[in-house]
Amino acid sequence: MPRLARQEIPHMNEISTINSPITALQLRDNLHYLHPFTDYAELHAEGSRIQDHAEGVYIWDTDGRRIIDGLAGLGCVTLGYGRKELAEVAARQMQKLSYSQSFFKTSNEPAIQLAEKLVELTPKGLNHVFFTNSGSEANETCLKLVHRYWNLAGKPDKRVIIARAQAYHGSTIATTSLSGNPVFYTSGGGMPISGIERIEAPYWYLNGAGETPEEFGLTAARWLEDKILELGAENVAAFFAEPFQGAGGAILPPDTYWPEIQRICRKYDVLLVIDEVVSGFGRTGKWFGCETFGIEAPDLMAIAKGITSSYFPMSATMVSDRIASLLIEKGGEFYHGFTNSGHPVGAAVALENIRIMEREQVVENAAELGKHFGEHVASLADHPLVGNVRSCGLFAGIQLVADKDKRVLFDEALRVGDHCSTEALHRGLALRAIGDTMTLMPPLIITRGQIDEVFAMTRDALDATARAFK
Numbered sequence: 001m002p003r004l005a006r007q008e009i010p011h012m013n014e015i016s017t018i019n020s021p022i023t024a025l026q027l028r029d030n031l032h033y034l035h036p037f038t039d040y041a042e043l044h045a046e047g048s049r050i051q052d053h054a055e056g057v058y059i060w061d062t063d064g065r066r067i068i069d070g071l072a073g074l075g076c077v078t079l080g081y082g083r084k085e086l087a088e089v090a091a092r093q094m095q096k097l098s099y100s101q102s103f104f105k106t107s108n109e110p111a112i113q114l115a116e117k118l119v120e121l122t123p124k125g126l127n128h129v130f131f132t133n134s135g136s137e138a139n140e141t142c143l144k145l146v147h148r149y150w151n152l153a154g155k156p157d158k159r160v161i162i163a164r165a166q167a168y169h170g171s172t173i174a175t176t177s178l179s180g181n182p183v184f185y186t187s188g189g190g191m192p193i194s195g196i197e198r199i200e201a202p203y204w205y206l207n208g209a210g211e212t213p214e215e216f217g218l219t220a221a222r223w224l225e226d227k228i229l230e231l232g233a234e235n236v237a238a239f240f241a242e243p244f245q246g247a248g249g250a251i252l253p254p255d256t257y258w259p260e261i262q263r264i265c266r267k268y269d270v271l272l273v274i275d276e277v278v279s280g281f282g283r284t285g286k287w288f289g290c291e292t293f294g295i296e297a298p299d300l301m302a303i304a305k306g307i308t309s310s311y312f313p314m315s316a317t318m319v320s321d322r323i324a325s326l327l328i329e330k331g332g333e334f335y336h337g338f339t340n341s342g343h344p345v346g347a348a349v350a351l352e353n354i355r356i357m358e359r360e361q362v363v364e365n366a367a368e369l370g371k372h373f374g375e376h377v378a379s380l381a382d383h384p385l386v387g388n389v390r391s392c393g394l395f396a397g398i399q400l401v402a403d404k405d406k407r408v409l410f411d412e413a414l415r416v417g418d419h420c421s422t423e424a425l426h427r428g429l430a431l432r433a434i435g436d437t438m439t440l441m442p443p444l445i446i447t448r449g450q451i452d453e454v455f456a457m458t459r460d461a462l463d464a465t466a467r468a469f470k
C-alpha cells in the first residue's frame with residue numbers, strides 16, 4: 001500500500017501534529033471514523049491497522065501482512081473467518097424474510113427455533129430467551145429484568161446490584177457502571193450510576209497473599225456475604241458476574257469460589273446474573289462457563305459473541321422460569337426491546353453456527369486442544385518477565401511483572417504490555433494487552449500446529465520485551 005509523506009496529506013495538520021507516514025486509507029479513516037476504545041491522538045499519529053480479508057484463523061491487512069488472530073476478533077469469531085455456510089444461510093434468509101420485528105405480538109420461525117435451541121444448550125431452568133444485539137444490551141436487559149422481577153415480587157426495596165472490581169459488562173451507561181474499571185467512568189454522565197456496589201475480584205495472584213487458591217476462593221466469595229450483610233439482604237437485588245473475568249485481565253477464580261457464591265446468593269435470596277458474553281459457546285472447553293465452573297442455576301444469563309461467531313450482531317438474555325413466570329402472570333407489557341431483537345437473519349446465522357459447532361464437535365475439540373494450549377501457557381511460567389500464567393480451555397492470561405519473586409508489577413506508565421503486543425504484531429500475531437497481562441483467545445477451530453505457531457511468536461515477543469525492559 002503506497003504511503004504519503006505528511007506534507008502531501010490534506011488537513012494533516014488539523015488531525016495530527018506527529019510526523020509519521022500514513023496511507024491515504026488511514027487518513028480517510030482518521031478524518032471521519034471515531035473508533036471504539038481508541039486513543040484518537042495516537043490513532044491519528046500512527047494510523048489504524050486496516051484489515052482487508054481473512055480466512056480461518058488468519059487475517060490479512062491492507063499492507064498484505066498475514067496476522068494469526070490470537071484473539072478471535074474480540075473473543076467472538078469462534079468458527080474463524082470465511083465460513084461459506086454462514087454466508088449462504090444469511091443470503092437465503094435475507095431473500096426469504098430479510099427482517100421481522102418482534103414487538104407487538106409478532107414473531108418469525110428462525111427466532112422461535114433459536115430460542116428452543118438456546119434453551120436446550122444453556123443450564124437447566126433457563127427456559128426463556130429475550131433477544132438483543134450486543135453483550136451490553138443483553139446485560140442491560142438482565143438489569144431491567146432484575147428490577148422488574150423484584151417489583152412484581154412485591155419487594156421493590158431490593159434494588160442494589162453487587163458487581164466486582166475488574167468486571168467488564170459492556171459500554172452503555174448502566175453496563176459501564178456495572179463494570180469495575182474506574183477509568184471507564186471518566187467520560188462523566190454520572191457514572192457509575194447509583195445503586196451499584198462493588199466487591200474485589202477473586203484474583204488470587206494479586207489479592208491472595210498467604211492463602212492457598214482454595215482458601216482464597218472462599219475468602220473472596222465471603223466478600224459477597226460481607227457486602228450483603230453491610231447493605232441488608234432486604235436491599236440487595238442481584239450479584240452480577242462473569243464466570244471468569246476476561247477483559248478485566250484474565251482472572252480465573254479458584255474452584256472453591258463459585259459453589260460458595262451460589263450458597264450465599266441462595267441464603268440471602270439475591271438473584272445470580274451470569275455474564276457469559278465471552279465465556280459462552282465453547283471458550284472454556286464446555287458450551288458455557290457455567291458448566292466449567294459449576295454454576296448450576298443462574299437466574300439470568302447474558303450471551304453474545306460466539307452465538308453467531310460474530311457473522312451477524314446478535315445476543316440474548318436467558319431468563320429463568322422463576323423470573324419469566326412472574327413476568328408472564330403478573331407483568332403486563334414489558335416496556336423494553338430493540339428494533340432488531342430476534343432478527344431473522346441473525347437467528348438463522350446463529351442456528352447454522354450452532355449446527356456447525358455440533359457437527360464438527362468444535363467444543364469437544366476446544367477441550368482437547370485446550371490441553372495442548374494449556375501446556376504451552378504453563379511453559380511460559382519460567383520466562384523471566386512472566387509472573388503468573390492462567391488458562392482455561394482456549395483462553396489464557398500471561399501476566400508480566402517487574403520482579404517475579406516479589407510479585408512487583410511494572411509501573412503502568414511504561415506500558416510494558418502494549419510494548420509486548422506490538423512486538424507480537426510485528427511477528428504476525430494478534431494478542432491483547434490488558435494492562436500487563438497478555439491475553440490469548442483464538443478461534444476454536446485453531447489447529448495444534450497453529451497453536452504452536454502462536455506460542456512461538458508469543459515467546460519471541462516476550463523475549464524482545466524482556467530485552468527492552470530488563
Ligand code: PLP
Nearest residue numbers: 134135136168169170242277278
Ligand atoms: N460482557 C463481557 C464479559 C464482555 O467481554 C463484553 C465485551 O467484550 C461485553 C459484555 C460487552 O459486549 P458488547 O461489546 O457486544 O456490547
